Structure formats: structure tokens, C-alpha cells
Amino acid sequence: MRHRTASWLMSIQMDRPLCPKEESGLLQHVEQCARCQATWSAMLKAGHLLSQLSWLDPPPGLPERVRERFPSSRRAVVAPAPVWARASLMVAGALALLLVGLAVGALLIETVLGKSDWALVRKENWGVLVSAWQGAAHLLSAFGTAVRALWEGLWWPWLPLFLLALACAGVLWAWLWRRVGHRTTK
Amino acid sequence: MDPVQEEQIWILQALQGDQEAFTRLVSRYQRQIYNLGYRMLGISEDAEDVAQETFLRAYVALPSFQIGRKFSSWLLSIASNLCIDILRRRRYAWLSLEDVSFRATSTLEEPPGTALRHERADQVQQLLGRLPEKYRLVVILRYWYDLSYEEISDTTDLSLNTVKTRLHRARAMLARAMEKEESPCAIEPLAG
Numbered sequence: 001m002r003h004r005t006a007s008w009l010m011s012i013q014m015d016r017p018l019c020p021k022e023e024s025g026l027l028q029h030v031e032q033c034a035r036c037q038a039t040w041s042a043m044l045k046a047g048h049l050l051s052q053l054s055w056l057d058p059p060p061g062l063p064e065r066v067r068e069r070f071p072s073s074r075r076a077v078v079a080p081a082p083v084w085a086r087a088s089l090m091v092a093g094a095l096a097l098l099l100v101g102l103a104v105g106a107l108l109i110e111t112v113l114g115k116s117d118w119a120l121v122r123k124e125n126w127g128v129l130v131s132a133w134q135g136a137a138h139l140l141s142a143f144g145t146a147v148r149a150l151w152e153g154l155w156w157p158w159l160p161l162f163l164l165a166l167a168c169a170g171v172l173w174a175w176l177w178r179r180v181g182h183r184t185t186k
Numbered sequence: 187m188d189p190v191q192e193e194q195i196w197i198l199q200a201l202q203g204d205q206e207a208f209t210r211l212v213s214r215y216q217r218q219i220y221n222l223g224y225r226m227l228g229i230s231e232d233a234e235d236v237a238q239e240t241f242l243r244a245y246v247a248l249p250s251f252q253i254g255r256k257f258s259s260w261l262l263s264i265a266s267n268l269c270i271d272i273l274r275r276r277r278y279a280w281l282s283l284e285d286v287s288f289r290a291t292s293t294l295e296e297p298p299g300t301a302l303r304h305e306r307a308d309q310v311q312q313l314l315g316r317l318p319e320k321y322r323l324v325v326i327l328r329y330w331y332d333l334s335y336e337e338i339s340d341t342t343d344l345s346l347n348t349v350k351t352r353l354h355r356a357r358a359m360l361a362r363a364m365e366k367e368e369s370p371c372a373i374e375p376l377a378g
Contacts, residue, residue, distance in 0.1 A: 007354070008354055011350075011354035011357045011358070012350070012354075014357070015328070015335070038365060039358070039361050042360075042361035042362070042364040042365045043358070043360070043361040045364055046313070046360035046361055046363075046364050047329070047357070049309065049310050049313075050325065050329040050360075051329050053307055053311075053329075053330075054307075055217060055221050056217075056220065056221055056224055056230075057217070058216045058217055058220035058221075058233075058237065059220075059230070062212070062216050062220070062237060062238070063209050063213045063216060064209075065238060066237075066238050066241045066242065067205060067208075067209045067212070069238065069242055070205050070208070070242070070245060071245075071246065
């Protein structure tokens, strides 16, 4: 048995009985290993110390002081987590993901089809726009044109600004999520 | 009346705006919450602040409390989050845990008439103060509150495996610290 396993079993054993196989393995290892003997002894001692420590009495009058701070209405103290805010954040996140997915899909189609001209892709598909896949390809191609325009035509100086704006939006979104999500009231 | 039933009645009354009912809940749980704050933060004033803030947040958020869930676990989870936030702010303020544990063991910080006067109590508080907060929390919940792995998992919102791992690492760190204390060398913060 490895020292790490023995140490893990010692910790488990402090909370619940081990199964006979684990227990005999641990005992056998500890008998032969001076290092693990010392660790176990120290673990037991620390556990004993921790469980011996008594409870402290809270300062007198705590409930009354809490009561004095009760708000007149529940909305007054903690920023409430309105459903609309939570929902709108989720919708915004889903839309952002959708846009990123569409952009990636459009660029992938360009790579797979080997087409560099999105207008041509649209034109070729226009006459046979009968299946759902072709419809999706058509939409993606239109979106791809937009992505491509951004990529090629607006490369400088708009792209760095766009990325900066995206990063700022991400930070703002994370901050809002943390505020609205209010983890103390899960 | 059964304490659990009584508690549920108080919760329902508090939900209808009965502040007296909620004050009874505060009286019942003040000791648990205050002790968690004290063991986590090591300073009695901070522990009281945490207790007050916990109960206020619980009062405001009471409509979101799921009836049937353990009220004490819910309160402990609010208090745990508050304590961790305070410890993080302290860390950002460049106040080391060493300073905190020193303050915790100074005579000024000892609440009068408590077992903390005892040398061993100081030793334990100092050991706790040197544990990283995420490990300290599970140790406190396990030893003082006697919570099971599942209850700790519910309170801290961690997985069962994470709870077991943190508990194991905390114990290993404490064991190493105990071994070091038996040898006359300088006390250092415990490293994960």
C-alpha cells in the first residue's frame, strides 16, 4: 500500500468504519511504516484536539441587534435577483453562443466547400433550395458573408476594438451574473 | 412540540412577516452561526458581524428557502460564503493569515468566560488559522457541527469527492503541523 493511500484511508476511518479488507491493509501498512505511524498518531491527536474544543457563547443581545436591523420590507436590504434580469442574462448568453456557433459554422462551410465567394455559394444553392440543409447552408452563407466582411474589410482598426468591446462585455456580464446570481441564497 | 415542527411554524410565520418568529430562529441558531464565524475568522467582532449579516440575508431571502430543507444547513451555507468572502477581502488587503491567527490568540480577542483561555484552545485556533480557508471550512463543519459528508456537500455546494479530498488534505496538513510543533521549529503557514 502506498503512503498516500494509507493516509487517505486514515482520514476516511476517522469518519466511518473501513471495510475489513481496507482496514487490514491499512493496519498491515502502518505496522511496517514508521512514517505512516507518525502521521496517523498526529492525525488522531489533531482530531482529538479539534473535537475537544468547546463552543463559544455569542455576545449577549445578538438577536435583538439583528432584529433592529430587519428591513421594513424584504426587498430593502439585499439586491433582489429579479427573474427578468436572470432570464435576460441567460438569453443574452445563449444568443452570443448562437452567433459564435453560426460564425464558426459559416467559416467551416467555406472551408469544406472550398468556396471563397459567398455570393457564389448563395447563387449556386438558390435554385435548389428545397431541403432544410440547403436552407441552413443559405442562411449560413449569408452570415458568412457578414463575418468575412468583418474579417477582411474591417480588419484594422475595428477588429481590436471589437475584441476589446467583446472582452468588456464579457467582464460586465460576469459581474452582473455574480451580482444577480447572489450565491448566498442558493 | 417537536423542535423541527416548531421551527417550520416559525419559518412560515416569518414568511408572513412575523419578525418575532424570525427572532426566535435567530435565538436558536445564533450560537452555531457565531461559532462558525469565530472559527473561520478568529476575531470575535468579525464573528458577530458575520452572524448579524447571515441572519439579515436569511430574513430577506426566506421566500427562496425550500421548506423541508434543513434550516441550519441553509444558514450555515450563507455564513460559510460570507466568511470566505471576508477572508478573500483580507487576503486582497495584504493581511496574512499569520496576523489573523496572532490576533485570534491575543488576550484582547478572547471572549470572556470561555474555554478559549485554555492553552489547547489557543493551539487549535492557531492551527485552524493557518489552514487555507477552503480546508478550514470543511474541518469546522465536520468537527464542530458533526456534519456528514453529504451535509457538508449540501452546505458548501461541493461534490462529495471534493469534501472527502479537502477533509483528507486538511487532516494531513494538521498532522504535519502537529508533528512540527512537537519539534521546536518555527511555525509556518500550512501549504496545500
